[in-house]
Amino acid sequence: MITIYIDNQPHQIREGQNLLAACLSLGFDLPYFCWHPAMHSVGACRQCAVKQFKDENDQRGKIVMACMTPATEGVRISIDDPEARAFRSTVIEWLMVNHPHDCPVCDEGGECHLQDMTVMTGHNYRRFRFKKRTHVNQNLGPFVNHEMNRCIQCYRCVRFYRDYAGGLDFNVFGAHDSVYFGRQTSGILEGEFSGNLVEVCPTGVFTDKTFKKHYTRKWDLATAPSVCIHCSVGCNIIIGARYGRIRRVLNRFNSQINGYFICDRGRYGYEHILSEKRLHGSRIRENGGHKELRTNEEILRHLTPLIDGKRFIGVGSPRATLESNFALQTLVGTENFFHGVPDRDHALVERVISITKMDPTLTPSLDQVKNCDAILILGEDISETAPMLALAVRRAVMDEPRRHLAPKYQLPLWQDQALQEVTQNKPGPLFLATIGKTRLDNLATHRLSAHPEELSHFGFALAHAIDPAAPDAGETSAEMESCVKSIKEALLAARNPLLISGTGLGHAALIEAAANIARALRHQGKNAYLDFVLPHCNSMGLGLLGGRPLSHALEMVSQVDGIIILENEISRSFSSSRTNQFLGAAKTIINLDIMQTPTSDIATLSIPVASYAESEGTLVNQEGRAQRFYRVVPENPNLRESWSWLVEMMALIKNQPERLGKTPHEITTKLAQVNPIFAPLLSLVSWGSETQKIPRESHRASGRTAMTADISVHEPKPADDPGSPLAFSMEGCHGDVPGNLLPRYWSPGWNSVQSLAKFQDEVGGPLRQENPGRRLFESTGNPIKNYFAVSEKIKKNNHGRWQVVPLYHVFGSDELSAAGAAISERIPDPYIAISAKDAAQLNLLENSRIRLIADREQFERPVKIISSLPAGLVGVPMGLPGMPYVEPGTIVDLIAIPDHRDNEK
C-alpha cells in the first residue's frame, strides 16, 4: 500500500494503478470517457484532468490526465482545483459542440454516461453558436443501432471491437472533427461480441436494437440478476422487464466469469421468450384432436387420470434448472430418470465430471483463463460453442507478451497504447488442434487440422512427450512429431499452461487425451489448467444429478405408461427414426416446455412453463460452478416453473404425496440435503431476511400507482416471491447487498452502467460481497497420478465413405437463442460441409445439393465447401434449425444430386 494525497488528504491505495482508477476506487467522482476498467488508459478524451503538484510547497501545479498518470507514493493531486474543474467542464462543452440535443428521444437517455458526466462537471450553458456536423448512420444488422451524430469520439468502441475482441469489420475513419466509427460500408456487424458496444459506448451511438422494439427507460425497468442459459460458460446477466414483458439483457459483472462483457448469443438470446414459438396455453390430445386447457384446475383434472397409479419414465434436460430436473428425478425415481441428451454427450459429460471431481484444482475460472500463458485447444471450436471462453483465450494470448514485457520497459499494465507498441500486438503462445478453421486462427502460433482420431492421437503423444509415464500413443507422423515437440516446449516454458477441450466433437478420446496432457504438465510441476466446454448451460448440473442414457429409455418406453419430458426436444438427441420410434411407442407423453417443438406438438398433454427470465433456479456451469438466477417478473399462474408442475404431480399420485417444497428455495434446500454433492448450494440460497428484500424496481420507477388504474384505482399489492431475496417492489434494501444479488447498477450521479465501479472496492476488481457462484467440487488434496490409456487407434480409411463431424454456430446451434428474432437473422442456412478435395472428387460446387445417407437418417442439403476441412470428413451443423441429429463419428455415404432446380420450375 502507498499513500497519495488528494486535495491535501492522505489516502492509502494499492500500488500500480493510475490516478483515475485510484480516485474512482476511493469513491471520488472524477469524470472520464476513454478509459475503461477492462481496456484501460489511452488519454484521448482529456476528461479526467486533475492538477498535480510536485510537493506540498508547489502552488502552481500542472494539469495532467489522471488516467495516464501513475499513482506513485506521495503523489499530490487536486481534483477540486479551479483550473482542473474549468478544464473538465470545457471538455464537456467541446463534446457538446456537436452532440445533438436529443436526449428525450435517445435510447441512452437516463442511463447515459455523457449525461452523467455533463452534470458532474457543471457545464450547462451553450456558447457554441454554429452548425453542428452530422453523419450518415449505418444499418449494422439486427443487434445494434447506429446513431453517429451522438458520437463523442472517445474511441472506446473501436478499442473494444478491434483491440479487445479482435473484430475486423469495424473501424474508425476520417480525421479532425469528422471521425467516424462504423463499418467500411453499411452491413451486418459480424463479430459475436458486437452487442457490448451498447454498454461500452458512453453515449447513444450504439444502442440495443431489440430493446428499441419495446423500449423503456432504465428507471422503469424491473430488473433481476440472472445467468445466461445459452452455453456452458454461465455468464452473468441482468434481465429487464416492464409490464411483465422481457425487454433486454445487459451484462452483469462477475469477476470470476464474464467480467464486463457477454456475447451476442447471451445478450440477444432472450428474444426466444417473445417468439411466436413460445407456448402459452396447455392443451391435451383428445379424440384425435386438441383441447385447450384454460385453468390450472382444468389441467390438474386431466393430469390426475393420466398419472395416478401409472408408471412413468422421465426425460430430464440440460437446459432446465437443477430444481426442475431434481423434481422430475424424484417424481419418476432415479432408475426411471433419463438424460435428454444424445448418449454420446451423456457419456462425455460423465467423463468430464469424473475428471473434474478427481482434481478440481485443474479447472480454471474464466478469469484464470485470462491469466494463462500458453494455451492448447484440442478439438473444440470454442468461438462457436463457448464465445466468452474464446474471448478470455484471446485476452490471455494477447496479454501474455504484455505481462512479461511491461516490467522490462517499466510500463504499467494499464498503459494500453504503449503496451500495444511494445508488444506490436504479437500474440503469445496459442496452439490449435481442431478439425478445421476457427475464428481464433489468426492468433495461433501453430494450428493443426486433422481428423478427430488424429487429434486425440496427437494429444496422447503430447502427454507422453511431456511425461514419459503417460502412455505412449504409438507411431506418429513426422509432421505431428515436430508439432508435439514444439508444443511441448511451449507448454513447459509456461507457468500456467491451459488445455481446452470439450464435448463438441463427440469424441471421448479427445477428453482423455486433454486430461493426460494436463496431468502430465502437473507432474512436471506446472500449474496447468484443464477446461472442458459442455453442450448446454446445465449439462454439468444434470450430469451431477445422475440418470440414465436416453437410449435406455427407448428400451423401456413400451413397458411403462408414459413419458414426462422436461424442457427437451427429443429430435435434438435422436435421429428422426429413433425419435419417431421413441415417441411413437409412448402411451402418454406429458411435455413441459417453453417453446413449441415437434415433441410438444405430438404430446398427449403439453404444458407451457416459465422461461429463465420468469423463474428462479440453479445452473451449474462447465467448471462446476453453481449459480443462482432470479425471476424478473412475478409468477404467471399460466406459466409456472417446471418443478412446480412436477411437485404438483407428485401430490396427485396417491402413493407419492410428499411435496418437495413450494418455492425454489425449498426445492434447492431439499436437493442440498438429499444429495451431498449439492450441499454447498445452501450457502447460495441463504438470505437473511424476509422483510428486507432487494427491490427489483428502481426507486425512480414511475407509474406504480397508475399502471393498472384502468382496472382499479387501488394500488395492487406487490406480487409475492417467497424465499427469494428479491421483491417485486420499489422499496427495500437499496444499499449494500451481496454483489451477486444486485439487480442493477445505479448510484447517485451515476445512471449508466459505469456506476458498476461504485459497487467494487477497487475498480475492475470483484464486487463487494461478490459471491461469484459456488464451485461444487472440493479439492481432495491428492492430485491424480494415473493416466487414461490410449483408447483409439487411428482409423485410416473409410473406403469411399465419410465420417460425420459436428460443426457449430454461435447463432443457430443453441436451441433457444435460435428462436429469437434478431439472432434468427444471423443463422446460416442448413448445409452439409465437405472438403475441397472431396468436392472435386464428387464433382460438386458450392451450393449444389448433396444427400447424406446414414443408418437411421438421410437427408439432402446444399453443399458448403470448407477448404480447411480434412478430406474424408463430412461436417454437419449441429442443432441448426432444419438439421436433423446425426451422431458424430457415424460413417455415412454421400451422393451428389443432379441439379433439377431449373426443371422443377
Next chain:
Amino acid sequence: MAAVITKPLTQHIRPDREPLDIKAYEYAGGYQAARKALAMSPLDVQKVVGDSGLRGRGGAGFPTGMKWSFVPMGPDAPRPKFLLANADEMEPGTFKDRLLLEGVPHLLIEGMLISAYAIQAEIAYVFLRREYYQSARVLLRAIAEAEQANYLGKNILGTPFSLELRLHQSAGRYICGEETGLINSLSGRRSTPRAKPPFPQFVGLLGKPTIVNNVESLCCIPGIMQYGPEWFKSLGLTKDAGTKLYGISGRALRTGLWELPMGTPLREILEDHAGGMQPGYTLRGLLPGGASTDFMLPEHLDTPMDFDAVQEAGSRLGTGTMILLDDHTCPVGFVHNLIQFFARESCGWCTPCREGLPWVEKILQAIETGCGESADLTVLEDHCRLLGPGYTYCPLAPGAMEPLQSALKYFKQDFVRHIEEKKCPWSQA
C-alpha cells in the same frame, strides 16, 4: 581548410538546383565524413555530435547528441534499430528541407549514414511529404547511386556496418510530421501521436529503438564529422552552434531562403537578405519559425535568431522560416487562414484539439465576415489557455494557438474593430 567552410549545408547547391551526382559530390569532398565516421566507434561519433551543440532543426531544438544517447547500444540492444529522416515539412510557410532534398540529396544520405552508424541502426527511412515529387525523384536516384557505390547496403565500405535506406512518401497529413504520428503512419496505422513514455528511442517503429531527425539536422552531421565540433560551434554567432536555413515569405522585397550563421539578427535577415519590405508595405509582425509560432513585432527586429533569444522574445525559433504580416493584410484573416489549416489537420484523437480548433476557426471566420460578437473574444482566449501544452495529447493544438494568442496580445484592437464595425476593415466591400 575548415575555416573557409561557412555554408556546410548549401555549399554544393548549384544555382540551377541541379543536384550533384555521386561523382561530383565525392569530388567536392562528399562522403569523406562518412569514411571518417565509419573508422570511429559509434559512441565516439555520438560524442562528436553531442559536443558540437547541434540542436534539432525540426522545430523543437532538442539537442541531437542527447537524443541519440538514449538509444540502447551494445549486443543486447533490440534489433533492428531505425533511423527516420523527417522530410514531411508540412508546416505552413516552411520550405527549407525541400531545398536540401532537391539540391544536395547526397548530403542527407551521408548524414543519415553517419547517424545510423552512430546509433547502429540497420534500417533507415526518408519520410517524405507527399507533394515533394521532385525531391522523391532526386532522392531515389541518389539512393541508387549510393547503393551502387556501397555507401548503403551490406558491409558499407568494407566495414561490418550495413544500412538499408528506403524512401516512404507520406499520405499527406500535417500530423504525419510529428515524430510518433510519423512512426504510426510508417507502420501503416492511423497517424495519431503516441503518448510518451515510452520514447521512440526505446519503443519506436515496429516496437524497436528509433530516432527521428529533421532533414536539416541530418544534413548538419557530415560537416560536424569532417571539421569537428569546435568548427561547428564557431559557425554560430551566439552560443547556439552551426548554420541555419532562414526563410522569409510574405511581402518582403526578395522572399527566399538563406544559410546563415545561427543567431543572425532578424533585422539582418529581413533587411540585408530579403531586401526589406516591398515598397508601400509596412511590417506589423512576423511568425519567426512557421505557422505554429508566436508573433514577433518590429520591436523585436534586433533579436538574434537562435533558440534561446527567440524564446526570450516570446516566441519560438521553430523551423526558422518566417511569415511576414504587413499592414495591408488583415491579422484576423491571417490567423484564420492558419487556424483553418490546423483545424483540418487535427488528427481527431483528443477532444480539445478536435472540437476546439474548428470552433476557433468558425469564430474567426465569423469575426472576419462581420458576424463576430464581443463574447467571441472570451471564447478565443479560453481556447488559447485550454489548448495549451499538457491539456492536449500532442503539441499540434498548442502550436496552433501560438499565432492566435500572440495576435490577441498584439493586435487585439483589430479584432475589436471587426466586431464593432461588423466588417473586416481590410476588405474592399
